[in-house]
Amino acid sequence: MLNENYHRKYCVQCSKEIRGRADKKFCNEICRNQFHNKQKAPVNNLVRNINSVLGRNRGILEELLRTTDLKARVPIELLSRKGFRFTYFTHIKTTKKGEPGYYCYDLGYTLVSEDYCRILYEPLLE
Ligand SMILES: [Zn+2]
Numbered sequence: 001m002l003n004e005n006y007h008r009k010y011c012v013q014c015s016k017e018i019r020g021r022a023d024k025k026f027c028n029e030i031c032r033n034q035f036h037n038k039q040k041a042p043v044n045n046l047v048r049n050i051n052s053v054l055g056r057n058r059g060i061l062e063e064l065l066r067t068t069d070l071k072a073r074v075p076i077e078l079l080s081r082k083g084f085r086f087t088y089f090t091h092i093k094t095t096k097k098g099e100p101g102y103y104c105y106d107l108g109y110t111l112v113s114e115d116y117c118r119i120l121y122e123p124l125l126e
Helices: 029-067 076-081
Strands: 091-094 100-104 107-111 116-121
Touching: 029 076, 029 100, 029 107, 029 116, 076 116
Parallel strands: none
Antiparallel strands: 091 100, 100 107, 107 116
16 A cells, blocks of 8 residues: 555645646746746856956946046056956957957956056957
């Protein structure tokens, strides 16, 4: 004789008993969505946090461009002081001088010496 509890199924999200098809995992769509949202939360948070850093970096470059121009040497220390995070960028594009340009979307920078960089603007992606 099989134990009756053996056949009982419980919602993966809210633990309520499920009635209906044997392969059902959730009591309803709300529980299914809540469960999947919960599963995706860590990666969603990671993406949101990285996007936020990239957006802030871009904002700093944009702000600097308002007070300087694309030919000017900008102290790297100034970017640091504004909270620029150098390890976050969207892509690298080599400048005409063959140096790596580190971009946050359309704005970036390239090092011109140990202490100075130049701001780059490249609106189009190839
Ligand atoms: Zn449920």
